[in-house]
Amino acid sequence: MTNRTSSERAKQTPLSLTSISRRQSVIRFLAPVLLFGAIAPAAFAQVVLVPAPPPRYEQAPAPRPGFEWQQGYWQWEHGRYAWIPGSWTAADLHVRHGYPGRIERASMAPAPRVERLSADALFPFDRGNVGDISASGRSDLAQIAARLRSSRASHVEVRGYTDRLGSDSYNMNLSQQRANAVKSALVAQGVPAAKISAVGLGAQDPIVQCTRPSGPGLVHCLQPNRRVELVSFVADDRRWADRYQ
Incomplete structure (x- = not known):
């Protein structure tokens, strides 16, 4: 293999400031x-x-007149499931044959x-x-x-x-x-x-x-x-x- 002189290598790999600047511009463009x-x-x-x-088991507390226990449930909040504990809610009542009765809620x-x-x-x-x-x-x-x-x-x-x-x-x-x-x-x-x-x-x-x-x-x-x-x-x-x- 023929050895190349330093001047020949310099001609093939010029390192001028202009060429460096152009290479940096290309890199920024392609980034x-x-x-x-x-x-x-x-x-x-x-x-x-x-x-x-999976559902969580919650033991309902003792009954409260005029209220019913709403079981806890899983809710999707802030990119993840969060457990919302059970709570008391006012019972829904309706009148039937002159007497108030409780409306049955659907299951959770x-x-x-x-x-x-x-x-x-x-x-x-x-x-x-x-x-x-x-x-x-x-x-x-x-x-x-x-x-x-x-x-x-x-x-x-x-x-x-x-x-x-x-x-x-x-x-x-x-x-x-x-x-x-x-x-x-x-x-x-x-x-x-x-x-x-x-x-x-x-x-x-x-x-x-x-x-x-x-x-x-x-x-x-x-x-x-x-x-x-x-x-x-x-x-x-x-x-x-x-x-x-």
């Missing part, structure tokens, strides 16, 4: 693309059903059904319109819509989330835009619009905190927080139905 490519492989786990905890409704979809899998980077939803995302939403059309669900709340990167106002707007897009996709699949509400919650209710990573590692770590949740309430769950009347 968003590289970051999206880094997080995309983690976004293919599409619909995740969040299992509800089951916990709402919660399904999570990765926002990274549904939408391209920084996008949130219904036309931006990926083909795989549309397929998942079509399956969810088919279930909703034949289920006992009285209402579905679509909740959009982002990670903490960016301003609060930007994240709120993007999360609301994505929630609206998912609602529109479900309506297009035959789910009644009146049955669905859409809300953007920005960076609220994070699943992960990611206090140590930075740069691309932080973007990848925060991926679970970028999500859309579909919370379905059953038809006889009056505690939830009253919120949308």
Whole structure:
């Protein structure tokens, strides 16, 4: 192999300030693309059903005249199930044959059904319109819509989330835009619009905190927080139905 002189090597690898500056500009231009490519492989786990905890047994206290004991229940709050303890409520009375009688309450409704979809899998980077939803995302939403059309669900709340990167106002707007897009996709699949509400919650209710990573590692770590949740309430769950009347 012929040895090259130092002058020949210098000609082939010039290290001028101009070339360095251009390389830095290219890197800055490609950075968003590289970051999206880094997080995309983690976004293919599409619909995740969040299992509800088993019911808890509560021993009802001694009866109270004019009141009835309402059993505790599981509620979906801040991205997780929370147990709401039982409490006393005023008894509902009605008059029958001239005598007041108590209206029997329906049994406690089951916990709402919660399904999570990765926002990274549904939408391209920084996008949130219904036309931006990926083909795989549309397929998942079509399956969810088919279930909703034949289920006992009285209402579905679509909740959009982002990670903490960016301003609060930007994240709120993007999360609301994505929630609206998912609602529109479900309506297009035959789910009644009146049955669905859409809300953007920005960076609220994070699943992960990611206090140590930075740069691309932080973007990848925060991926679970970028999500859309579909919370379905059953038809006889009056505690939830009253919120949308």
